[in-house]
Amino acid sequence: MDKPCTWMRAKCRICERSARPDHLFLSDTGQVPGTPRLPDDANGNVPGAADADKSVEPAAARGLSVTDVAGRVGVAAATLRAWERRYGLGPSGRTTGGHRRYSMADVAALQRLQRLTHAGMPVASAALLALEPASQDNLPVVGERHGSDRLARRFAAAVDMLDADRIARTADAVLSERGAASGWTEVFVPQLQALGKRWEATGQGVEREHLAVSVLQAALVRHTRKNTRRHPQPGTRVLAAATPTELHTLPLDALAAALAEAGIVTYVLGSLPKTALHTAVADTSPAVVALWARSRQSTDLALLRGLLTRAPVVCAAGLGWRGPSLPRSVPHLPDLRTAVDAVLAWSS
Ligand code: B12
Incomplete structure (x- = not known):
């Protein structure tokens, strides 16, 4: 000392x-x-x-x-x-x-x-977990080394160390052990929210957030491909896009990964302007279009309405759509599990 x-x-x-x-x-x-x-x-x-x-x-x-x-x-x-x-x-x-x-x-x-x-965790990783919202308060304690807590700790530590390889291996383990919907909701969402909170509180950690997002996105795409190959005759096609001003598009990769486990193919197209969105819908003829907006400011009701005549089912995905009064035929999907269940119901 x-x-x-x-x-x-x-x-x-x-x-x-x-x-x-x-x-x-x-x-x-x-x-x-x-x-x-x-x-x-x-x-x-x-x-x-x-x-x-x-x-x-x-x-x-x-x-x-x-x-x-x-x-x-x-x-x-x-x-x-x-x-x-x-x-x-x-x-x-x-x-x-x-x-x-x-x-x-x-x-x-x-x-x-x-x-x-x-318990041996680096202090920056521990701080990320300690900052998590009270709803995720059943925090890892010393000696508790199972399930999502163990993987969450490993993920947080890998992000903290800027260790891309370890982030990737942990993300793959989460997805194969827990499946995409549980892995995303129980492990990755709290970690991403904690990274966002840290940035909001201290202005720090943007480099770790960017690395976590890019490596996690690659892991979600790997999981999607692996599961798509398991279903030689893919069923329903879903088109998932974000509104033009919504850049938080990672949840669309999570949606695709979860749907792939059920043999559903998702075109993940990120944030799209109107003409590109219309072209994509015309060229892929999806059974379902999910238009994602995480925040209220990034919703676009006119864009959503313009899709109604172009696809059999159009849904509003993400908490951004909570406020606007949606057209009657447009279901709101507030979370990943609801989204997966709804698509499975429409495709059966
Ligand atoms: C990664 C990230 C980015 C990346 C996104 C990369 C990518 N490809 O997605 C980049 C760097 C682009 C980015 C940019 C910005 N970001 Co940002 N970002 C994040 C971060 C850390 C994670 C985003 C994410 O994936 N969230 C999804 C999950 C993990 O979180 P959630 O939305 O809270 O989840 C809830 C629901 O959305 C739902 N849900 C979760 N997954 C799914 C999936 C489906 C299919 C459905 C239907 C629902 C659903 O369930 C959850 C519980 O209710 C968040 C922190 C956070 N809390 O989200 C900040 C955060 C969203 N960003 C924020 C900000 C301010 C910005 C910028 C304005 C920063 C800037 N100054 O440039 C820009 C704005 C970009 C834009 N115009 O959209 C703020 C937003 C504050 C607010 N009032 O909403 C946050 C909350 C950080 C913070 N704490 O301040 N960001």
């Missing part, structure tokens, strides 16, 4: 434990963008912080200070500040005076990070 730090950031937790200021990478005053500031009341309490857990003692009900949390988590306060700057694992509130106030949910995330690093 006395040696100068020459480790990559991901390994510097070793140095952080020794709390040597020359090993910290960023200014100690930096604040993560978007962290809400909560006004103090007359007693210095933080309104709303108590909501995280009403059963805890009064100190926690006001939101915990960095020193309190350092004691609970068992690391130096400087380490907590470094984790906040590097990985976005900070307090959900601050007092008007700028003091950090941690909720019990924030503390739980930090404790998860500790468990994972103690």
Whole structure:
């Protein structure tokens, strides 16, 4: 610990434990963008912080200070500040005076990070898992080495190490062990969401996100080809495209991979302008056209309506379509499993 730090950031937790200021990478005053500031009341309490857990003692009900949390988590306060700057694992509130106030949910995330690093995971990968939404809170714990948790950890670690070969092998294992729909929904979606959250909180990790997406896309295409070959007489044809402004097209590859397991062929055409979309529909005569929009801003109702006379079934895929009132004949597919079930029902 006395040696100068020459480790990559991901390994510097070793140095952080020794709390040597020359090993910290960023200014100690930096604040993560978007962290809400909560006004103090007359007693210095933080309104709303108590909501995280009403059963805890009064100190926690006001939101915990960095020193309190350092004691609970068992690391130096400087380490907590470094984790906040590097990985976005900070307090959900601050007092008007700028003091950090941690909720019990924030503390739980930090404790998860500790468990994972103690189990041997690099701190950056552990932070990605610890940042996952509460709904995926049955987090990997030490000793739990099965199913999607094990593969999720392996995937996160491979992404963190920028190890394309390991990402590919893990993705292949996920797809063959769990199938495309479960693998995508239970392993890849949480990982991608965590990468997005990290970027949103810290502005970091774009290079890892891009690598994960390109390697994962190749794995999904491999899985699709392998399963298509297993069905010598492919059934229904589906055309899957995104609206012209929607660049998040990876879910279309996941759809194709899941449908291929049932012998359904999908033309995955990415984001298309109107004329190209019409040409593709005319040239492939699909039984189903799925028009994907992840966000409300990228929906295009006119484009969707223009497809109605061109294909037997037109559906609106993705959460973007939740808001707009869709034509009666257009089903909305909010998630991958619903999409697969619907296509299977139409094709039978
Ligand atoms: C990879 C990625 C990219 C890649 C996409 C590459 C590709 N080929 O797909 C690139 C680099 C292109 C990109 C660009 C941008 N991105 Co981006 N990106 C992501 C990331 C990390 C994963 C995207 C993804 O595949 N999501 C799909 C799954 C994994 O997530 P989901 O949509 O939440 O899943 C839900 C549903 O969609 C549904 N579902 C999931 N899969 C499927 C499949 C089917 C068939 C169906 C029907 C439903 C379904 O179920 C899930 C649960 O409800 C997300 C993080 C995230 N949360 O998604 C950010 C994210 C979507 N991006 C974001 C942003 C801001 C951008 C940019 C504006 C950044 C910029 N400044 O340039 C651009 C915009 C591009 C555009 N015009 O569309 C934001 C969007 C914020 C918002 N308000 O929606 C996110 C959420 C990151 C964040 N946390 O801030 N991005």
